[in-house]
Amino acid sequence: MQYKQTRQGYVDALIELARENPLVVVLDADVAKATRTCDFEKVFPERFFNCGVQEENMMSVAAGLALEGFIPFATTFGVFASCRAADQVRNSIAYPKLNVKIAATHCGISTGGDGASHQANEDIAIMRSFPNMTVLVPGDYEEARQATRAAAAYSGPVYLRLGRDTYPVVEQIHGPFEIGKAKQLAEGRDITIITTGIMVSEGLAAARLLGGEGISAELIHMPTLKPLDEEAIVDSARRTGAVVTAEEHSIIGGLGEAVAACLAERCPVPLRRVGVRDVFGESGMAQELLTLYGLRASHIAAAARELLKGRSNALGRTA
Amino acid sequence: MSRIESDRWTSLHAKAREIRRSILTMIHRARSGHPGGSLSAVEIVVALYYHLMRHDPKNPRWPQRDRFILSKGHCAPVLYAVLADCGYFPKEDLETFRRPGSHLQGHPAQHKTPGVEASTGTLGLGLSTGLGMALGAKLRGDSHDYYILCGDGEVQEGQVWEAAMFGHKYRLDNVIAFIDRNYLQTDGSTEQVMPLDPLRPKWEAFGWNTYEIDGHSFEQIIGTVRHAQLQRGRPAMIIARTTKGKGVSFMENEAGWHGTPPNSEQYERAMEELSRAV
Numbered sequence: 001m002q003y004k005q006t007r008q009g010y011v012d013a014l015i016e017l018a019r020e021n022p023l024v025v026v027l028d029a030d031v032a033k034a035t036r037t038c039d040f041e042k043v044f045p046e047r048f049f050n051c052g053v054q055e056e057n058m059m060s061v062a063a064g065l066a067l068e069g070f071i072p073f074a075t076t077f078g079v080f081a082s083c084r085a086a087d088q089v090r091n092s093i094a095y096p097k098l099n100v101k102i103a104a105t106h107c108g109i110s111t112g113g114d115g116a117s118h119q120a121n122e123d124i125a126i127m128r129s130f131p132n133m134t135v136l137v138p139g140d141y142e143e144a145r146q147a148t149r150a151a152a153a154y155s156g157p158v159y160l161r162l163g164r165d166t167y168p169v170v171e172q173i174h175g176p177f178e179i180g181k182a183k184q185l186a187e188g189r190d191i192t193i194i195t196t197g198i199m200v201s202e203g204l205a206a207a208r209l210l211g212g213e214g215i216s217a218e219l220i221h222m223p224t225l226k227p228l229d230e231e232a233i234v235d236s237a238r239r240t241g242a243v244v245t246a247e248e249h250s251i252i253g254g255l256g257e258a259v260a261a262c263l264a265e266r267c268p269v270p271l272r273r274v275g276v277r278d279v280f281g282e283s284g285m286a287q288e289l290l291t292l293y294g295l296r297a298s299h300i301a302a303a304a305r306e307l308l309k310g311r312s313n314a315l316g317r318t319a
Numbered sequence: 320m321s322r323i324e325s326d327r328w329t330s331l332h333a334k335a336r337e338i339r340r341s342i343l344t345m346i347h348r349a350r351s352g353h354p355g356g357s358l359s360a361v362e363i364v365v366a367l368y369y370h371l372m373r374h375d376p377k378n379p380r381w382p383q384r385d386r387f388i389l390s391k392g393h394c395a396p397v398l399y400a401v402l403a404d405c406g407y408f409p410k411e412d413l414e415t416f417r418r419p420g421s422h423l424q425g426h427p428a429q430h431k432t433p434g435v436e437a438s439t440g441t442l443g444l445g446l447s448t449g450l451g452m453a454l455g456a457k458l459r460g461d462s463h464d465y466y467i468l469c470g471d472g473e474v475q476e477g478q479v480w481e482a483a484m485f486g487h488k489y490r491l492d493n494v495i496a497f498i499d500r501n502y503l504q505t506d507g508s509t510e511q512v513m514p515l516d517p518l519r520p521k522w523e524a525f526g527w528n529t530y531e532i533d534g535h536s537f538e539q540i541i542g543t544v545r546h547a548q549l550q551r552g553r554p555a556m557i558i559a560r561t562t563k564g565k566g567v568s569f570m571e572n573e574a575g576w577h578g579t580p581p582n583s584e585q586y587e588r589a590m591e592e593l594s595r596a597v
């Protein structure tokens with residue numbers, strides 16, 4: 001399997017976009033070497049603005065640039081974009097629906113050694129809650145590249161969630177990218193697995209594991225968390241009757257709760273959420289943390305088995 | 320300089336060298352961490368823990384202790400090396416730096432590590448936290464001091480200047496803060512990324528007793544802190560000019576060593592340099 005960085009997909013797209021559109025500008029807050037916007041700076045030094053360690057200032061400056069007609073990509077780590085600068089994002093950018101793109105790298109537990117202070121496991125929850133905000137969570141390098149291009153083509157605030165580590169390249173998700181559209185990766189009868197971001201490769205592996213046990217799993221990948229593709233969720237849940245969600249994020253406020261709310265209103269079926277279980281993370285290697293915090297195919301498969309067991313018990317009782 | 324004083328400097332210099340070796344070992348073993356800013360802060364942290372601060376490693380919560388807050392939390396290795404050497408926890412724990420289950424997280428966690436006074440890692444928080452603690456001490460009528468170490472890149476954060484106003488307003492003269500003025504941050508020179516100079520008049524204008532010293536001179540660090548302690552009614556800011564990566568020739572003044580661990584060959588070379596007599 002090939003591994004690549006999602007943050008690199010973002011920056012490679014930025015360089016393409018800047019060639020096509022003189023209005024594209026990039027801001028960073030003294031983490032350009034880590035977010036990789038340093039590559040953009042090399043090609044377009046006059047369209048790159050390093051704000052220093054000033055995330056709050058950067059977000060409102062980006063709002064100002066958008067008011068002047070530019071398409072600013074404000075880039076920093078996910079914790080700082082979503083928590084440190086939350087007020088600036090909410091009031092300078094989301095409320096007036098300005099055309100600012102917020103690119104957040106180092107999201108999720110796989111940020112690794114820096115530990116809890118740097119592992120954004122709440123950013124989706126925060127960003128989803130702001131009206132007017134579009135939230136994109138691509139699954140691999142190529143999808144990050146596509147999502148960046150889609151964000152630029154769309155007029156309005158976008159939060160683009162990226163990682164630090166290298167993640168598996170997943171060919172199956174490389175079809176056309178459309179904001180708000182889920183991608184069905186496998187058809188199944190017994191259960192629906194819905195993943196977002198880098199969990200797509202674990203979802204695929206989980207579907208294979210379950211398939212080996214005679215469980216037919218449908219797999220849906222959601223690179224857009226807002227607006228949520230409710231039709232894809234409801235359509236699948238109606239057919240399978242059970243859903244497992246998987247995200248590299250807290251089970252609070254992310255994919256799991258978004259899907260839960262949608263299903264509760266439109267198609268109540270049993271649900272399990274795989275994600276970080278309302279705890280702060282810790283230092284460690286990216287890959288070992290994904291295992292330690294229960295974010296592997298085995299955890300998704302276990303949640304699916306548990307759900308199906310519950311269902312067969314229930315069926316047994318009513319029969 | 321008296322004979323006793325010169326002996327004192329010699330032993331502190333030896334301690335600084337030992338701490339530098341410990342920092343590099345920790346980061347090399349973890350294969351992640353921030354060597355540059357940890358090395359630039361060694362003399363400041365050593366002067367505080369081995370000379371200036373009243374503290375008791377056997378009783379980390381002793382109410383009368385002086386407090387140290389590492390606001391530039393990414394430089395945790397310098398703090399951990401000193402705390403272990405002082406006896407707050409076993410030195411073997413340093414081998415677990417940045418490992419799952421360890422109390423030695425990538426950035427200081429107050430609730431995990433004995434001797435760590437405040438959780439930091441997000442830049443710009445520590446000065447405010449320290450001021451709040453110092454205000455609490457004033458309210459209780461306690462007489463111990465609060466030492467806070469910021470990075471120079473860190474003081475680009477707006478919150479630092481909010482804290483500057485607060486410290487002045489509440490006359491928190493039990494606070495002695497440092498800026499590790501190594502002129503480098505993640506993306507390069509502070510003066511290119513977001514210029515800070517003239518830095519000293521900024522702090523003076525905000526009403527702090529401000530000093531500018533050589534941050535690798537024990538004599539100047541200790542003498543300046545002693546002077547600052549005698550000034551009443553204002554917090555103190557000591558701008559300590561340092562060299563990022565200090566003590567390892569190939570790391571000195573190189574932005575690339577901000578957050579990069581040395582490979583084995585580089586580690587051996589660094590340790591070799593640090594084993595030579597000063």
Ligand SMILES: Cc1ncc(C[n+]2csc(CCOP(=O)(O)OP(=O)(O)O)c2C)c(N)n1
Pocket residue numbers: 029030031053080084353355356357359391393394440441442443469470471472473474499501503504505563577
């Ligand atoms: C709020 C926040 N933004 C960004 C970072 C990422 N970061 C870690 S260290 C650093 C540069 C700090 O430079 P400086 O304060 O000069 O530290 P030193 O040179 O002493 O290492 C940055 C931007 C962070 N930890 N916190």
Ligand SMILES: [Mg+2]
Pocket residue numbers: 356470471472499500501502503504
């Ligand atoms: Mg610095």
